[in-house]
Amino acid sequence: xxxxxxxxxxxxGPLIGLVLIMTILGFMSDNFFTLDNLLNLxxxxxxNALIAFGMTYVILTGGIDLSVGSILxxxxxxxxxxxxxxxxxxxxxxxxxxxxxxxxxxxxLIITKGKVAPxxxxxxxxxxxxxxxxxxxxxxxxxxxxxxxxxxxxGRGYVFGIPFPGILMIIVFFLLFFLLRKTVFGxxxxxxxxxxxxxxxxxxxxxxxxxxVYSLTGMLSVLxxxxxxxxxxxxxxxxxxxxxxxxxxxxxxGGTSLAGGRGRLYGTLIGALIIGVLDNGLNLLNVSxxxxxxxxxxxxxxxxxxxxxxx
Amino acid sequence: xxxxxxMTGIDxxxxxxxxxxxxxxxxxxxxxxxxxxxxxxxxSTLIKVLTGIHPRDGGTIEVxxxxxxxxxxxxxxxxxxxxxxxxxNIIPHLTVAxxxxxxxxxxxxxxxxxxxxxxxxxxxxxxxxxxxxxxDPNETxxxxxxxxxxxxxxxxxxxxxxxxxxxxxxxxxxxxxxIDSLFDVVESLxxxxxSIVYISHRMEEIFKICDRITVLRDGExxxxxxxADTDFEAVVKMMVGRELGERFPARTSExxxxxxxxxxxxxxxWFDDIDFHVKQGExxxxxxxxxxxxTEIMEAIFGAAKKKKGQVILNGKPLNIKHxxxxxxxxxxxxxxxxxxxxxxxHLSIRENIALTNMKAISxxxxxxSKKEVNLIDDLIERLHVRTTGREQExxxxxxxxxxxxxxxxxxxxxxxxxxxxxPTRGVDVGAKKEIxxxxxxxxxxxxxxxxxSSELPEILGVSDRIMVIHEGKVARFLxxxxxxxxxxxxxxxxxx
Ligand SMILES: Nc1ncnc2c1ncn2[C@@H]1O[C@H](COP(=O)(O)OP(=O)(O)OP(=O)(O)O)[C@@H](O)[C@H]1O
Ligand SMILES: [Mg+2]
Numbered sequence: 157x158x159x160x161x162x163x164x165x166x167x168x169g170p171l172i173g174l175v176l177i178m179t180i181l182g183f184m185s186d187n188f189f190t191l192d193n194l195l196n197l198x199x200x201x202x203x204n205a206l207i208a209f210g211m212t213y214v215i216l217t218g219g220i221d222l223s224v225g226s227i228l229x230x231x232x233x234x235x236x237x238x239x240x241x242x243x244x245x246x247x248x249x250x251x252x253x254x255x256x257x258x259x260x261x262x263x264x265l266i267i268t269k270g271k272v273a274p275x276x277x278x279x280x281x282x283x284x285x286x287x288x289x290x291x292x293x294x295x296x297x298x299x300x301x302x303x304x305x306x307x308x309x310x311g312r313g314y315v316f317g318i319p320f321p322g323i324l325m326i327i328v329f330f331l332l333f334f335l336l337r338k339t340v341f342g343x344x345x346x347x348x349x350x351x352x353x354x355x356x357x358x359x360x361x362x363x364x365x366x367x368x369v370y371s372l373t374g375m376l377s378v379l380x381x382x383x384x385x386x387x388x389x390x391x392x393x394x395x396x397x398x399x400x401x402x403x404x405x406x407x408x409x410g411g412t413s414l415a416g417g418r419g420r421l422y423g424t425l426i427g428a429l430i431i432g433v434l435d436n437g438l439n440l441l442n443v444s445x446x447x448x449x450x451x452x453x454x455x456x457x458x459x460x461x462x463x464x465x466x467x
Numbered sequence: 468x469x470x471x472x473x474m475t476g477i478d479x480x481x482x483x484x485x486x487x488x489x490x491x492x493x494x495x496x497x498x499x500x501x502x503x504x505x506x507x508x509x510x511s512t513l514i515k516v517l518t519g520i521h522p523r524d525g526g527t528i529e530v531x532x533x534x535x536x537x538x539x540x541x542x543x544x545x546x547x548x549x550x551x552x553x554x555x556n557i558i559p560h561l562t563v564a565x566x567x568x569x570x571x572x573x574x575x576x577x578x579x580x581x582x583x584x585x586x587x588x589x590x591x592x593x594x595x596x597x598x599x600x601x602x603d604p605n606e607t608x609x610x611x612x613x614x615x616x617x618x619x620x621x622x623x624x625x626x627x628x629x630x631x632x633x634x635x636x637x638x639x640x641x642x643x644x645x646i647d648s649l650f651d652v653v654e655s656l657x658x659x660x661x662s663i664v665y666i667s668h669r670m671e672e673i674f675k676i677c678d679r680i681t682v683l684r685d686g687e688x689x690x691x692x693x694x695a696d697t698d699f700e701a702v703v704k705m706m707v708g709r710e711l712g713e714r715f716p717a718r719t720s721e722x723x724x725x726x727x728x729x730x731x732x733x734x735x736x737w738f739d740d741i742d743f744h745v746k747q748g749e750x751x752x753x754x755x756x757x758x759x760x761x762t763e764i765m766e767a768i769f770g771a772a773k774k775k776k777g778q779v780i781l782n783g784k785p786l787n788i789k790h791x792x793x794x795x796x797x798x799x800x801x802x803x804x805x806x807x808x809x810x811x812x813x814h815l816s817i818r819e820n821i822a823l824t825n826m827k828a829i830s831x832x833x834x835x836x837s838k839k840e841v842n843l844i845d846d847l848i849e850r851l852h853v854r855t856t857g858r859e860q861e862x863x864x865x866x867x868x869x870x871x872x873x874x875x876x877x878x879x880x881x882x883x884x885x886x887x888x889x890x891p892t893r894g895v896d897v898g899a900k901k902e903i904x905x906x907x908x909x910x911x912x913x914x915x916x917x918x919x920x921s922s923e924l925p926e927i928l929g930v931s932d933r934i935m936v937i938h939e940g941k942v943a944r945f946l947x948x949x950x951x952x953x954x955x956x957x958x959x960x961x962x963x964x
């Protein structure tokens with residue numbers, strides 16, 4: 157009985173943390189709990205959340221993906237380049253997403269067929285994809301993109317006053333939540349991360365599951381990149397640098413184990429919210445960005461330590 | 468004689484689930500004391516409470532007449548009590564010698580500089596005390612067979628000059644020769660007045676080496692008897708609370724046509740030119756010494772390990788099996804020998820574990836139907852009498868025998884036509900063993916062909932319709948049920964004529 161309460165508490169931990177931080181910020185800043193700011197917040201977190209959702213899948217299989225930021229940059233640049241050359245925006249976006257998928261699949265292939273540890277493999281491709289982006293853009297931002305409604309909508313649009321990226325993020329969340337909880341594939345993700353050998357002997361093609369998971373993450377990274385590109389109306393070759401860290405932080409704050417096999421997508425959403433709320437709130441409070449980093453790191457550390465306690 | 472350890476009125480619950488109720492247990496100096504009970508009776512838990520791994524909820528523990536509470540196993544070790552746990556505690560990346568001295572390394576003074584040579588020699592010495600001379604202390608422990616790893620652990624325990632050694636199912640993975648040398652060690656320890664607590668599901672062993680026996684049932688103390696005053700039936704009755712009847716149920720199925728054939732299966736250095744067949748409704752027992760290559764042959768058939776040459780034929784059609792998935796699709800199930808590493812995802816629930824192999828039955832177009840899933844799982848839990856608080860229980864917290872039943876349940880759902888069982892009753896209690904044999908009977912009645920690898924000769928003899936003996940990667944001999952006996956099997960297994 158007692159243990160189930162503790163158990164539930166640890167499941168709710170991230171949510172309690174989020175509510176706590178929001179309450180504190182609400183007291184400190186009058187602007188925090190305004191509708192405008194909260195909607196703004198939803199838009200701000202959408203990019204990190206989308207990447208972190210993919211990262212959750214990867215980490216659940218016992219892997220890690222450091223290349224998400226570089227994939228984001230390359231996919232954005234590619235899409236922007238096609239847009240600038242006047243291609244149909246829908247087609248450009250689809251090709252961009254496909255490129256993200258392919259880059260992820262490349263990661264997955266190196267990890268499974270090449271038997272390279274995920275950390276090393278994606279550390280290498282992080283550099284490769286970033287280099288490819290710089291080559292493609294010649295180190296310069298791509299501007300003068302499409303003024304099509306669709307493309308503007310992705311990063312800058314509103315539906316009934318709600319920022320479109322936020323809506324997109326929430327739709328993707330539900331899709332991925334369903335995929336993880338209700339489908340055979342989702343089960344296989346947990347099994348591969350929990351005990352790869354047992355999963356294989358149960359007839360699961362562990363390699364295939366992993367390749368899919370990295371591909372998915374690659375595609376989500378580019379989706380995040382397209383939102384960013386639309387918002388700035390330009391693609392920066394250095395876009396997405398260090399984004400992998402915020403994504404991993406969101407996953408960990410959400411209670412997913414880096415050892416694989418254990419975790420929840422809903423936790424990652426909360427984790428992304430915590431990071432977003434901190435960024436947003438500290439900005440409102442005019443805390444210098446130097447201190448912001450210290451606070452953010454401190455919160456992550458505290459969360460992980462508390463999590464240890466409850467286990 | 469005063470007790471060395473005396474536990475009185477021990478209570479222990481896990482999240483409201485009462486696992487030990489008012490249990491008493493005492494051990495005299497220099498005796499070998501068997502702790503018996505069905506899977507989940509609470510034997511391992513009692514030991515963990517004694518040595519401070521789990522805090523107790525009630526009761527007292529006395530060691531040498533003084534009341535104590537150990538808060539961790541190190542403290543217990545200092546008081547002279549060492550445990551060799553059911554789950555091995557060897558660190559696979561370290562060498563044998565490093566494992567032997569883990570946490571108590573020999574150093575030059577207090578400098579922290581290791582005396583490697585001394586540790587190497589002492590490790591050799593410790594192993595020799597057990598009659599083990601063929602383990603190199605510099606070998607990486609993970610490369611040793613499970614049986615040898617066990618020997619290293621036992622040697623480590625003995626080397627601490629403990630006054631009481633607790634062995635939780637030590638023989639489950641040992642070869643017959645290793646078991647014999649273990650018994651010699653137990654004998655010599657007894658002479659040195661060391662107490663041994665011995666937990667095992669192999670009844671023969673209990674009657675061979677133990678002085679007294681204490682039985683637990685459902686977490687309650689049933690009684691303590693001197694071995695001399697009791698017998699097999701009486702002990703079983705104490706354990707299960709009723710007469711069990713025949714140990715091996717009579718075979719009831721009708722053997723039909725040949726359904727499964729293996730031809731010329733080879734893998735360099737592992738096994739060579741393996742030929743055999745199994746008929747519908749037949750149980751083919753596979754005997755052989757530990758390390759003869761039986762598991763490797765089965766893994767190759769199932770697509771879990773490479774083969775070099777050979778054919779696997781089901782229903783007259785050759786199969787092209789490259790991955791376990793292909794085997795499963797063809798209707799072949801494989802209950803692996805090592806349930807922790809290969810059979811289960813320990814921190815997932817019973818439901819999720821059983822579901823892994825049964826995705827086809829519970830999903831449509833990749834979408835899992837919770838209703839179908841729950842029905843299937845509950846059915847299987849009931850059919851196998853898995854003792855659990857419910858389908859959502861983590862398999863990690865199940866007792867060993869119940870974990871094994873979950874592994875079996877995984878494969879019944881796919882309705883296999885050929886079922887390979889590798890050591891299906893390892894660590895399983897007498898009652899559950901019989902249930903497993905009954906399930907095998909039931910399956911064969913439905914026409915399933917069964918291949919059972921086992922290192923327990925009584926089991927091979929009691930269950931098989933036909934027996935294949937493997938010796939050093941080759942088929943040494945086939946025996947019919949009628950002609951088979953222990954001697955013939957052992958002779959073939961050791962390479963004799
Ligand atoms: N850490 C735990 N959390 C919850 N329940 C547990 C835990 N450890 C054991 N149990 C439960 O306690 C009961 C007794 O388990 P225990 O491992 O002591 O049985 P056992 O007699 O050693 O069985 P076996 O012969 O199968 O090894 C089982 O029902 C098991 O599910
Ligand atoms: Mg046990």
